[in-house]
Amino acid sequence: MKHELTSRETFDAYLASQKDMPRWWLDLKRESWDRFHDLPMPHRKDENWRFANINGVDLGGFHFGQNPEGEAAEKDLLERSEQVHQRAGRLVFANDRLVHHEAVSQKLSDQGVIWLPLEQAVRKHEDLLRKHFMAQPIKLGSEKFSALHGALCSAGSFLYVPRGVEIDLPLVACHWTNGPNSAVFPHTLVIAEDLARVTLVDFFASHQRHARNYVCGVNDLYAGPGSRVTYISAQNWGHDSLAFHLNSTQAFREAYVTSLNVNVGGRQARTESHSQVLGEGAHTEMQSLTVATGSQEFDQRTLQTHFKGHSVSDLLYKNALLDDARTIFSGLIKVEEEAQQTDAYQTNRNLLLSPTAEANALPGLEILANDVKCSHGATSGQIDDAQLYYMLARGIPESVAKQLLVFGFFEDILGKLENEEIAENLRSLIRAQFD
Amino acid sequence: MKQQLEIKNLSVKVEETEILKDLNLTLPRGEVHAIMGPNGTGKSTLAKALSGHPDYEITSGEVLLDGENILEMEVDERARAGLFMAFQYPSEIPGVSIANFIRAARQARLKEGEELEATQFYKALYEKMDMLQIDRKFTSRAVNEGFSGGEKKRNEILQMAMLEPKYAIMDETDSGLDIDALRIVSDGVNKLRGPERGILLITHYQRILDYIVPDHVHVMWNGRIVKSGGKELALELEKKGYDWIKEELTEPAARA
Structure with missing residues (x-):
């Protein structure tokens, strides 16, 4: 039942x-x-x-x-x-x-x-x-x-x-x-x-x-x-x-x-x-890679709070969007008064591979300490026509060219994974989205 | 079927301006032709139009690759049919390694279901890199990212060597090269000369023709080929300058 x-x-x-x-x-x-x-x-x-x-x-x-x-x-x-x-x-x-x-x-x-x-x-x-x-x-x-x-x-x-x-x-x-x-x-x-x-x-x-x-x-x-x-x-x-x-x-x-x-x-x-x-001196890396296809919606909400100083948090969210897909990135860095000498970064990058895809970004900072390095930024960009033409001119079909550009976009994260077997798994998961 | 690249009465517009006017040129396999001409005369337009760049509108004419009209084909189809463009300003592609880039291009030339054999691929790649004196470490570097002018041009020749085109169009491959780099690039191109390949060398200066000796030289002026001859034509141009052509062309009009 x-x-x-x-x-x-x-x-x-x-x-x-x-x-x-x-x-x-x-x-x-x-x-x-x-x-x-x-x-x-x-x-x-x-x-x-x-x-x-x-x-x-x-x-x-x-x-x-x-x-x-x-x-x-x-x-x-x-x-x-x-x-x-x-x-x-x-x-x-x-x-x-x-x-x-x-x-x-x-x-x-x-x-x-x-x-x-x-x-x-x-x-x-x-x-x-x-x-x-x-x-x-x-x-x-x-x-x-x-x-x-x-x-x-x-x-x-x-x-x-x-x-x-x-x-x-x-x-x-x-x-x-x-x-x-x-x-x-x-x-x-x-x-x-x-x-x-x-x-x-x-x-x-x-x-x-x-x-x-x-x-x-x-x-x-x-x-x-x-x-x-x-x-x-x-x-x-x-x-x-x-x-x-x-x-x-x-x-x-x-x-x-x-x-x-x-x-x-x-x-x-x-x-x-x-x-x-x-705790002081702590370091957190927050990374995310998303391939959004069809009419999928990926909604990403993040919060980095620093209660202690001499610490680092570094966020990098990358979205590749195809078709009619949507992404929402909303992030906040919050540094408490006590957390001096904090480095906190927040970056959202969106690669739009389709004119009808939509990337929304809402980055934010809330800083109570006075001796900190914080930055936030969001960028959204279309695929570069010159790059695409260059790849086509080598005989690479458009779908494969787009796939290569997405891998290129993600490689700064995937390329740094120490475990090659896991990295290869993640790559094939991404590759499958283009089939 | 004639094994040649035949450009017949080709006219090309860019943003409503006609750049190429009724241009004719035949490049048989096994030959190297040079196209020379002053800046702004349409040399690069010819290269881009042949490759299928979307900004270049063909208003009339045909381009036959071994008898097949390539103007009906997409950019990638032309390349797979055997046409190669060595770019004057190649794009940078962050995150895509040279090895993966060339691999994808080779894979695209295989039949459906066939897989590229990795060991053979790397063997061929390293061979060609050694020939062009490119450090093997470059295979894992992103395509053209942070490359010097000379490295970019060598990378173009590397791709040409790996893709083994029937016809290669080299757009000002000599520009921005110092004499050492020019020699390496020219050596590479000379090794790729052969009966199975036609090469069209587009250049402003005669200098590269000291290293890559052409079978024919064409002079381009105002969107047309106005004079053709043997390799000595390049030397004559170098000596007399492009004004000589200009005078020769305008003279009959002045007389009339």
């Missing part, structure tokens, strides 16, 4: 499936569910939703907790979850159901590394989960959707890296949707203690390229003092999907956090990224 995603029946069925889970977890679920219903839907006068297609934000017709295609589909999805062969561990989910858990090595486990599906982590590591799960403020407009995530989220990866432990190979999580109209709530929680080093990659995709799914993912990164955390995500949801990805990063003293989000999927996909610089 399929119930509407936001109906009481959906939540009751979910709670029943969670009856063996700890009480605090169930309480948190109930609170989140109530909050979801109390909070209003976004309104077109809301500054956080400026330029967004509010009418497209409709949760009707989605279902949760179904597995319509059964185990055969899951097997296929597992086979397709081989993007990164050299890895420290892996988790694969289909419609929020755990399909596969590849543990970390005995050595890492002996060092205290925890790599678990979220539900197991909730049972085994109550203290860590109670402290960190959904503990970050959501400030960028999706409070309501975040609450629904809190209520229904069970699938996800939990990664804990103790003090001083360095993991060379990436941890990999794959989240799939399976079948039409299914809703998923993927969660990622990374806790890197002092001087730890780790890379996690999330692959998000629908089993069917044109699927209609609802997705609301949350990923929270905790980067302890002196740690190095690299987070990469590749978002390839079905092209009729509504997707939210809400990120919060906490960077403590001398931590170095890099995040890269590559987005190609969804009918309407919104990302919210909040980088909090909480």
